[in-house]
Each structure stands twice: as C-alpha cells, then as structure tokens.
Amino acid sequence: MPDASVPPLTADQTSTDDVRRVRVDLDRRFRGDISKLCAHAHRVSARYIQKLHLKFMPTTVPSSHARDRRRHRNAAASRIS
DSSP: OOOTTSOOOOHHHHHHHHHHHHHHHHHHHHTTOHHHHHHHHHHHHHHHHHHHHHHHOTTOOOOHHHHHHHHHHHHHHHHHO
16 A cells, blocks of 8 residues: 555656666566567567466466477377387
8 A cells, every 4th residue: 555645656756767777677587689679578578478377367277389299299209118
C-alpha cells in the first residue's frame, strides 16, 4: 500500500533519470549492438509470456513442436541403448 505522505510520481518526474539510467545500463551490456539488444528483449518477453501462460493456463496440451522434439529425443535414446 502506498504511503499517504509521499505523493505519486508524475510522468515528468520519472522520465529523465529513469530513462537515462536504463539507457546507460543497456549501453554497457550491449555496447550498441542492436541485434544483441533485440535478442535480449525477445528472451525477456518470451519468459514473461511463458510465466503468464503457466499461471493462467497450466493444463494446456503441449504444442506439436514440443511433441515432435520429445519423439525425436526418445527415438534417439532408444537407438543408443
């Protein structure tokens, strides 16, 4: 619960410092390589979507891609043993 003595931040108060901090952090991590930055954003969003999916739809049928991967892995394991 927010503290009543502290007023909520407005868009003007959050924009400059927070955006600058995020830009500096991303610049340090990816050093201007936009493809690495995009890959990172894709991984983060995929993880978030996966967590939401598991939270709200935990009993879904596995996708055909995952099923095919399992079949391939099981077939390879049976050939080895």
